[in-house]
Amino acid sequence: MDDAAGAGGLTVGAAASHVGVTVRTLHHWDAIGLVRPSGRSAGGYRLYSAGDVARIHRVLIYRELGLSLDDIGELLDAPTADMTVPLRQQRAQLVDRISRLRAMVDAVDRMIEAANSGILLSPEEQVAIFGQRWEPSSVAGARDRWGDTAQWTQFAERAAGMTPEDWQQVADNITTLENDLAAAKRAGVRPGSAEANALAERHRASIGVYFDCTLSMHVCLGRSSAADPGFLAYYDAIEPGLVSWLRDIIDANARDRGIDPDSATWS
Numbered sequence: 001m002d003d004a005a006g007a008g009g010l011t012v013g014a015a016a017s018h019v020g021v022t023v024r025t026l027h028h029w030d031a032i033g034l035v036r037p038s039g040r041s042a043g044g045y046r047l048y049s050a051g052d053v054a055r056i057h058r059v060l061i062y063r064e065l066g067l068s069l070d071d072i073g074e075l076l077d078a079p080t081a082d083m084t085v086p087l088r089q090q091r092a093q094l095v096d097r098i099s100r101l102r103a104m105v106d107a108v109d110r111m112i113e114a115a116n117s118g119i120l121l122s123p124e125e126q127v128a129i130f131g132q133r134w135e136p137s138s139v140a141g142a143r144d145r146w147g148d149t150a151q152w153t154q155f156a157e158r159a160a161g162m163t164p165e166d167w168q169q170v171a172d173n174i175t176t177l178e179n180d181l182a183a184a185k186r187a188g189v190r191p192g193s194a195e196a197n198a199l200a201e202r203h204r205a206s207i208g209v210y211f212d213c214t215l216s217m218h219v220c221l222g223r224s225s226a227a228d229p230g231f232l233a234y235y236d237a238i239e240p241g242l243v244s245w246l247r248d249i250i251d252a253n254a255r256d257r258g259i260d261p262d263s264a265t266w267s
Helices: 012-019 023-031 050-064 069-077 084-117 123-130 137-146 150-160 164-186 194-208 215-226 229-238 242-256
Strands: none
Touching (some): 164 229, 215 229, 215 242, 229 242
């Protein structure tokens, strides 16, 4: 038998069991000259000496590091002075891989936190960026309402990569947009006009920072905002009647682009 005990070392079967590989693997490594048993039993069985087994262990270590069998063979047979070169190269690759994996873990952690909290800012940071009228609790309310939707998932993915500076830019853009909306309403800009449609599209784009907002979704958001006491109070503080006018320009813009506001759905 090929795995019979040998007096001068371990047979293929015994060596395979000892190091945790298959007999077929050792046969292959023998055939390509990677690890060849150095002895034979009286019955002609191949026997692995202690040195052969140590070489097998080195192969396993190098293979775990990601080296090819060809590279492992060159490494094992290289002069002692040269063997650190490929090892140092492999170490550098492993350090780089560990760094990338850690970055991936951090990114996943941020996505989990963003999915749970919405905005990766402290309440104090939120107020500092979005203003004294901002209610940090509104984010939790939005999560409770929309947390199981595709749009919240998309928002969490985007929020996970945003820095306080990114949020400050978002807040500044919203302030500019709100001021322009208020100025247009005061100036009597008519819903459906080119200027009103451009403002409606800017408003839709501001929502697009968080998730992809279709024209139909925009209409639905305009209606829900007009019916929400919190939004009414917020926009009235900027310009009385602004939220109703905003809803009107959103509807007109959607109609001009082929969407019937009366039958618009969240799609």
